[in-house]
Amino acid sequence: MTALPLDLQRGACPALSAPMMTGDGLLARISLIETISPGQLAHICRLALTHGNGMVDISARGNLQVRGLSETSAPRLDADVRAMNLPLREGLAIEVPPLAGMDDSEIADPRPLAEAIREASRDIKGLAPKMVVVVDGGGVLRLSDLLADIRLVAVGKHDWKxxxxxxxQSARVFNVLRETFVVDTVTDLLKRLAGLGNKARGRDLTSGLAVNDTAPHTPTSSSGLSRGSAGVATVDPSQMLGTSPSMTTGNAAASPFELFVLSDGLHAIGIGPAFAQANAEHLITLCDQATRLGITSLKPALDHSLLFFGTEIACRALRAYAETNGFVTFATDPRSHIAACSGSPACNSATIATHEIAAAAAAECADLLDGSFKLHVTGCQKGCAHPQPAALAICGTADRVSLIAQGKAADEPFAFSSFADTNATLRRLADLVGSERRPGENSAACLARIGSDRLAAVATGRP
Ligand code: SF4
Known part of the structure; x- marks a missing residue:
């Protein structure tokens, strides 16, 4: 694996007041902790047209991103958004699933715990800018696939892993705790991280901890951390009655592109722009239609989605409208299984038109895109759209396209393709998976089993 050069490492979060420079200008992020109205989202889109280049992203974590800002327009966007009195997140990112508190299937409502951690950690200074705490109470939409420095997962009504x-799936279990000890333990961990400096991340506390070791005993690790320190009540995992299989195996979370039945007869429909990016005018028409249907609240959510809340009739009607207007509305839409960055021409760092390649891949390789992995299509090695390894990635380089298996955009490629041959190469790989797939095997498993050597032979047309 090739290490990512320092200048390509992902920097600080592009927050609203500290936008990040990208290939198409400054990018500002709007993070919300509660729902907003369709009218408010439409107003944000109008601000994106006024101050930016009119393109709005919804990130994998469910943040709105306004693109194409300048040094002078970014502060104006900041002021105009703050004047809207939106429920903006300030400080440490503490995330809960988007249906938290409305989902009868969740094991525990994570919101009170998240709020208590937010309050207790308010004065901790010096944390890494991208530090994330996830509090996941279970339920139908989970945050399992998102990276987190500290993650709490409900394993009982009052017990948290x-x-x-x-x-x-890849995280290391620190402990299983009674709820009354969670806030103090998380605060202690955050203070330890702050003490290690503003580059320290949750993984830096894991040395000496066994991977996915759920034992409740309390050895002191080589990092100096003691799992289950004095006074912390731990839970015997064998006593975790009511824990669903996905809670213990770390299975992938469900797609947000569904119709959800929530508490008190409320429904939610997940809708998203293709490849996470929408023209602001296009999004305004969707918001206007939602308002006409009587939908009063929405929430940007995981997997580049917008969850609209309303009656079943209104949600179904909005889905029909969105489908005919090119939005992603179903989990089976192959476009929802592709992570593509802005690419060319939007981003100056890009050497390929990622959205064109992704659209062709969705149309021509639907069998390959079965939801078992994200096909990563990236304009350069920075890999903005998918920081995690992918079963298959296509990366633009200066003079050609690199193909990476089981890795990140900057990892060692197994093959290269000319720009012009990119989609034909993908089709050959999709055909290979189609012919090699065993009964019950998904595409990710099949790609892994086939291996880089055979993928390279087929990609390059070698016999
Ligand atoms: S990954 Fe894509 S959006 Fe990010 S800098 Fe590279 S080309 Fe631009």
Missing amino acids: LLLGGTE
Whole structure:
């Protein structure tokens, strides 16, 4: 694996008041902790047209991103957004699933715990800018696949598994705690991270901890951390009655592109722009239609989606409208299984038109895109759209396209393709998976089994 050069490493979060420079100008992020109205989202889109280049992203974590800002327009966007009195997140990112508190299937409502951690950690200074705490109460839409420095997963009504670093599957279990000890333990971990400096991340606390070791005993790790320190009530994992299989195996979370039945007869419909990016005018028409249908609240959510809340009739009607207007509305839409950055021509760093390649891939390789992995299509090695490894990635370089298996955009390619041959190469790989797939095997598993050597032979047309 090739290390990512320092200047390509992902920097600080592009927050609203500290926008990040990208290939198409400054990018400002709007992070919300509650729902907003369709009218408010439409107003944000109008601000994106006034101050930016009119393109609005919805990030994998469910943040709105306004693109194409300048040094003078970014502060104006900041002021105009703040004047809207939106429920903006300030400080440490503490995330809960988008249906938290409305989902009858969740094990525990994570919002009170998240709020208590937010309050207790308010004065901790010096944390890494991208530090994330996830509090996941279970339920139908989970945050399992998102990276987190500290993750709490409900394993009982009042019991929480605490994990450090990575996704839920790759993270290391720190402990299983009674709820009354969670806030103090998380605050202590955050203080330790702050003490290690503003580059320290949750994974830096894991040395000496066994991977996915759920034992409740309390050895002191080589990092100096003691799982289950004095006074912390731990839980015997064998006593975790009511824990669903996905809670213990870290299975992938469900797609947001569904119709959800929530508490008290409320429904939610997940809708998203293709490849996470919408023209602001296009999004305004969707918001206007939602308002006409009587939908009063929405929330940007995981997997580049918008969750609209309303009656079943209104949600179904909005989905029909969105579908005919090119939005992603179903989990089976192959476009929802592709992570593509802005690419060319929007981003100056890009050497390929990522959205064109992704659209062709969705149309021509639907069998390959079965939802078992994200096809990563990136304009350069920075890999903005998918920081995690992907089963298959296509990356623009100065004079051609590199193909990477089981890795990040900057990792060692297994093959190269000319720009012109990119989609034909993808079709050959999709055909290979189609012919090699075993009964019950998904595309990700099949790609991994086939391996880089055979993928390279087929990609390059070698016999
Ligand atoms: S990954 Fe894509 S959006 Fe990010 S800098 Fe590279 S080309 Fe631009």
